[in-house]
Amino acid sequence: MRTLIEAEIASRDAFNTRARLKAAAFSVIKTIKEFDLSASSIPAPTFAYLTSLEWIGAKENLAVIGPAGTGKSHTLIALGHAAVHAGHQVRYFTAPDLVDTLYRGLADNSVGKTIDTMLRNDLVILDEVGFAPLDDTGTQLLFRLVAAAYERRSLASASHWSFRTGAGSSPNTPQPSASWTGCCTTPPPWSPAESPTGCARPELPEEDANRTAEQPQGWGLLVGHHRGLQLGH
Numbered sequence: 001m002r003t004l005i006e007a008e009i010a011s012r013d014a015f016n017t018r019a020r021l022k023a024a025a026f027s028v029i030k031t032i033k034e035f036d037l038s039a040s041s042i043p044a045p046t047f048a049y050l051t052s053l054e055w056i057g058a059k060e061n062l063a064v065i066g067p068a069g070t071g072k073s074h075t076l077i078a079l080g081h082a083a084v085h086a087g088h089q090v091r092y093f094t095a096p097d098l099v100d101t102l103y104r105g106l107a108d109n110s111v112g113k114t115i116d117t118m119l120r121n122d123l124v125i126l127d128e129v130g131f132a133p134l135d136d137t138g139t140q141l142l143f144r145l146v147a148a149a150y151e152r153r154s155l156a157s158a159s160h161w162s163f164r165t166g167a168g169s170s171p172n173t174p175q176p177s178a179s180w181t182g183c184c185t186t187p188p189p190w191s192p193a194e195s196p197t198g199c200a201r202p203e204l205p206e207e208d209a210n211r212t213a214e215q216p217q218g219w220g221l222l223v224g225h226h227r228g229l230q231l232g233h
Contacts, residue, residue, distance in 0.1 A: 017085060024090040027127075030077040040071055050079060053086055055154065056123050062156040072158035076125050079156065088122040095129045095142065095157075102141040115145050119153050129159035 032051055037044065049055065055062065062079075064072045080090045093101070105111035118124055124145075134142065149155050 020084045020087075020089060021081075024080060024084055024092050026077050026080065026092045027073075027094070028077065029081060030074045032078045032082050035071070035074060035078050040075075042075075050075075051082060053079070053083055053088070056083055056088055059151055059154055061154060064156075064158045065160075067160055072160075073127050076127055076156050076158050080123060080125050083123050089120065090123045090125065091118060091121040092125045092127065094127050094131075095134075096132045098126060098145070099134060099138040099141055102145070103138070106137075111141065111144070115148050118145065119149055121153065123154045123156060124149065126155065126157040129157050131160065 037047055040047075042050075050062070062076075064075055066072055077092065080092055083090050102111055102114060105114040126142075146155065
């Protein structure tokens with residue numbers, strides 16, 4: 001009997017995981033095991049914190065900034081894939097697809113309901129931010145989602161725009177506030193000394209700290225509400 005119950009539980013868990021993967025709508029499947037950390041500028045302690053997924057439970061946000069071909073989408077999708085297998089509800093969008101979805105809500109005044117539906121997920125991933133231009137309405141719709149998610153859900157985004165040149169894809173897009181990502185070029189002090197989930201701040205090894213200082217300003221990877229580490233490509 002115990003064996004049958006365990007088999008039923010395993011089958012149910014597998015079914016639920018497949019359902020969450022389908023609902024996540026990843027463009028491709030990338031995993032953490034496939035990620036080559038040695039070819040990345042993400043320090044090992046930071047990568048360990050990201051893959052712990054504690055930042056999702058803490059409703060922290062993640063922004064990955066850098067030029068094309070540096071593994072931004074792989075990072076987001078791999079973390080999202082791991083989150084699904086850990087039992088989290090995840091939804092993946094490219095920024096243009098997200099804005100198109102919100103635009104459709106304008107026709108029947110259901111934007112608020114659409115955003116509420118998106119925020120039923122524990123993690124919302126916004127990929128390719130800035131790759132396609134947004135008009136003022138699209139920019140405001142994107143901001144509305146970000147504002148609604150603040151301290152309620154985790155958002156993870158990837159963009160080739162540096163914060164120095166502008167995080168958005170419209171000339172009128174406001175610079176990101178500290179409540180979203182902090183500042184990439186001047187990372188704020190880590191406060192408190194440990195994260196809300198008890199994971200201590202990742203410290204950069206000396207060689208990584210030296211390499212970070214040599215990177216072009218404006219590129220980086222940021223985690224949390226007021227914290228971040230500047231990384232290169």
